[in-house]
Amino acid sequence: MNNSEQELLLGARQFEIDALAAIYDRYQPRLYNYAMRLLGDPNLAEDCVAETFLRFLKALRDGKGPQDCLQAYLYRIAHNWITDIYRRQPPPALELDEHLQSGEESRPDVQAERQLVQEQMRAALHRLTPEQRQVIVLRFFEGCSVECVATALQKPTGAVKALQHRALAALGRLLIPDGMREVENVPGKRDRSTPVEVV
Amino acid sequence: MYLEKEIDPRLLKWFKSLEEVPPSDTLRYAAQRANFLDEAQKLAPPVSKSSVRRQNGWKLPVWSIPKVREEHKPMFQIFSTLLLAIALFLGAGGITTLAAQDSLPYEPLYALKLWTEETRLGLADHQQDWLLAMKFAERRAAEIGRMVENDQVPPEALQVRLRQQVEQAIRLAVSRPDDEARQALEQVRLRLEEQDQKMVMLQGGLSPQAETALIRARETIRERIRWAESGIQEPNRLREHFRLRLQKPEIKPRSQEQHRYSGTAAPGGPNQYGPGECPDCTPQGPQNGGNPWTTGTPTSGSGYGEGQGGNPWTTGTPTPGSGYGPGPGPESGNTCTPQARHGSDSKSIDQPGAGSGSNPTDQPKKDPGPQPTDQPGMGPGPQPDQEDGGDGGQPGQDGSDPQATSPAENGGKP
Numbered sequence: 001m002n003n004s005e006q007e008l009l010l011g012a013r014q015f016e017i018d019a020l021a022a023i024y025d026r027y028q029p030r031l032y033n034y035a036m037r038l039l040g041d042p043n044l045a046e047d048c049v050a051e052t053f054l055r056f057l058k059a060l061r062d063g064k065g066p067q068d069c070l071q072a073y074l075y076r077i078a079h080n081w082i083t084d085i086y087r088r089q090p091p092p093a094l095e096l097d098e099h100l101q102s103g104e105e106s107r108p109d110v111q112a113e114r115q116l117v118q119e120q121m122r123a124a125l126h127r128l129t130p131e132q133r134q135v136i137v138l139r140f141f142e143g144c145s146v147e148c149v150a151t152a153l154q155k156p157t158g159a160v161k162a163l164q165h166r167a168l169a170a171l172g173r174l175l176i177p178d179g180m181r182e183v184e185n186v187p188g189k190r191d192r193s194t195p196v197e198v199v
Numbered sequence: 200m201y202l203e204k205e206i207d208p209r210l211l212k213w214f215k216s217l218e219e220v221p222p223s224d225t226l227r228y229a230a231q232r233a234n235f236l237d238e239a240q241k242l243a244p245p246v247s248k249s250s251v252r253r254q255n256g257w258k259l260p261v262w263s264i265p266k267v268r269e270e271h272k273p274m275f276q277i278f279s280t281l282l283l284a285i286a287l288f289l290g291a292g293g294i295t296t297l298a299a300q301d302s303l304p305y306e307p308l309y310a311l312k313l314w315t316e317e318t319r320l321g322l323a324d325h326q327q328d329w330l331l332a333m334k335f336a337e338r339r340a341a342e343i344g345r346m347v348e349n350d351q352v353p354p355e356a357l358q359v360r361l362r363q364q365v366e367q368a369i370r371l372a373v374s375r376p377d378d379e380a381r382q383a384l385e386q387v388r389l390r391l392e393e394q395d396q397k398m399v400m401l402q403g404g405l406s407p408q409a410e411t412a413l414i415r416a417r418e419t420i421r422e423r424i425r426w427a428e429s430g431i432q433e434p435n436r437l438r439e440h441f442r443l444r445l446q447k448p449e450i451k452p453r454s455q456e457q458h459r460y461s462g463t464a465a466p467g468g469p470n471q472y473g474p475g476e477c478p479d480c481t482p483q484g485p486q487n488g489g490n491p492w493t494t495g496t497p498t499s500g501s502g503y504g505e506g507q508g509g510n511p512w513t514t515g516t517p518t519p520g521s522g523y524g525p526g527p528g529p530e531s532g533n534t535c536t537p538q539a540r541h542g543s544d545s546k547s548i549d550q551p552g553a554g555s556g557s558n559p560t561d562q563p564k565k566d567p568g569p570q571p572t573d574q575p576g577m578g579p580g581p582q583p584d585q586e587d588g589g590d591g592g593q594p595g596q597d598g599s600d601p602q603a604t605s606p607a608e609n610g611g612k613p
C-alpha cells in the first residue's frame with residue numbers, strides 16, 4: 001500500500017471527512033465499474049457501491065477494517081454483495097450465436113450484437129464460482145496485481161494463479177462453441193483442463 | 200483491457216465487450232457521495248466520553264429497573280433470570296448452529312451441521328422431505344467443490360455421504376405417487392445436472408488427488424442423474440431398485456393403488472409373491488400362479504419362472520436376474536432340496552437358474568452380472584452397489600454391464 005493510501009486509511013479510521021471523501025472519490029469509479037461489469041444494471045451497481053462504503057464505515061466504527069490494501073478490501077465487500085445477488089437470481093441463459101459478425105459501430109444491429117455479447121459474457125461470469133469471477137474481473141478489467149487479488153480473496157498467490165487458469169478454461173468451455181480442444185496449440189499456453197462440451 | 204496476452208484470442212471478443220462501462224450519472228454520484236459523508240458523521244465516535252446516565256424523570260436505564268423497585272419480588276427475579284438464561288442458551292445454540300452451516304469436514308462444527316441436517320430431515324413432512332434431502336446433497340457437492348478449490352482432498356466419508364444423500368433424495372422423490380414422483384425426479388435431475396456443471400467449472404489445474412476426487416464425485420452425480428431419468432420413465436422400476444438395495448418391504452407410492460397381481464404382497468403363503476419361507480422350497484410354475492413379476496412365459500436365463508429350487512436365503516421377492524428365487528429349469532414342478540447356508544456344496548447352491556444363481560454370501564464384485572433377455576420388461580435388475588470404486592448399475596435398463604469402473608480405471612476422465 002502506498003503512502004497516500006496509508007495516510008487516507010489513517011484519516012479514515014479517525015473519521016476525518018476529508019480523508020473519507022478522498023477515499024470515496026478515488027474508489028467509487030472503480031467499484032462502480034466492477035459492479036457494472038458483473039451486474040449490467042446501473043441501479044444495482046450504485047446500490048452495490050453504496051452498501052460497500054456503508055459496510056466500510058461500520059467496520060471502521062467497530063475498530064475493524066483493513067490494515068492495508070484498502071482497494072482489495074473494498075473489492076471484497078463488493079464481491080460478497082454481488083455474490084449474494086447472484087445467489088438470489090438464477091443464472092441467465094447462455095445462448096451462443098455463432099453467426100455474430102463485426103460491423104460498423106453505429107449500426108443498430110451492431111449495437112444489438114454488442115449487447116448480446118456483453119450479456120453472454122455476464123452470463124458466463126455468472127456461471128463461474130464466486131472466486132473465479134472475482135479473479136477474472138480484478139485481473140483483466142481492474143488491472144489488479146496477483147498480490148492485490150490474493151489479499152482481496154484472502155488466499156495465497158499460487159491459489160490465485162490457479163483460479164485464474166481455471167476461470168479462463170471455464171470461460172472457454174462456456175463461450176467457445178468448440179470447447180477448448182485447440183487451446184493446447186496456442187503458443188505460450190499450457191492448459192490442463194479437460195475439454196467439455198459446451199451446453 | 201489488462202493482460203490481453205494471457206487471454207485466448209477467441210475469448211477476446213467477450214472480454215472487450217465489458218471493457219467499456221458507461222459512467223455513473225453525475226447527479227446521482229454527488230448525491231451518494233453526500234449520503235456517504237453524512238453516514239460517516241453519524242457513525243463517527245463521540246469526541247468525549249458519554250456522561251454517566253442518571254435517571255431523568257420517567258426515563259430509566261434498563262439495568263436500573265430492578266433497583267428502583269421498592270417491593271421485593273423474588274419470584275419475578277427468579278423468573279426473569281431463568282428467562283434470560285434460556286434466551287441466552289437458545290441464542291448461543293442458534294448462533295453456534297448458524298456458524299456450523301458453513302463448516303467443512305475436518306472442522307469442529309461439521310458434526311453439528313450434519314446433526315442439524317438429520318434432525319431437520321427427520322422432522323420434515325412428506326411434501327418437503329425430498330426437497331430437503333436434495334438440498335443437503337447439494338451441500339455435500341458444494342463442500343467437495345470448496346475443498347478441491349483449496350486443493351484439499353475431500354475425505355472418503357464425504358464422497359460416501361454425497362452418494363447416500365443423493366440417493367436418499369431420489370428415493371424420497373420416487374416414493375410419491377407416480378405423477379408427483381416424475382415431477383420430483385425431474386427437479387432432482389435438473390439440480391444434479393447443475394451440480395455437475397459446477398464441478399466441471401472447477402476442473403483443470405488441480406492436484407492429481409483433488410482432480411480424482413472431483414471426477415469421482417461427478418461420476419456419482421451423473422450415475423444418479425441416470426437413475427432419475429429412468430425413474431421418470433418408469434417409477435416402479437426405480438422403487439424396486441431401492442427396495443432391493445435397502446432390503447426392505449416394497450416402497451409403495453402413497454396412493455392406495457390396486458396391485459394388478461392376485462393376492463397380497465405378504466410373502467410366505469401360496470400364490471403370494473416370491474417363495475417366502477418355504478421349508479420345502481417348492482417352486483411355483485406358471486400354472487400355480489407362477490412368478491408374479493411376469494405375465495408371459497419366463498425366458499431362459501431370465502431368472503423368472505421355475506427353477507430347480509428356491510433360494511432359502513431370501514424371504515422377499517426375488518430380483519429379476521439376481522439369481523435369487525426360482526430360476527428356469529428344464530422341467531416344471533420339481534421339488535428342490537433345501538440348501539444349507541454355510542459349508543455346503545457350491546454346486547448344489549448355485550442352481551442353474553440362469554440368473555447366475557450366486558450365493559448371497561459371495562462378494563457382489565465377483566458376480567458376472569445378469570444375462571440380457573429378449574422379453575420386454577424383464578431386463579436385469581440393478582446390481583449391488585460396488586462402492587466405493589464405482590457405482591451400481593441403472594435400474595431397469597437393458598443388459599448392459601453396470602458401471603463398475605473406478606475413476607482411476609477411467610484414467611481420470613470425466
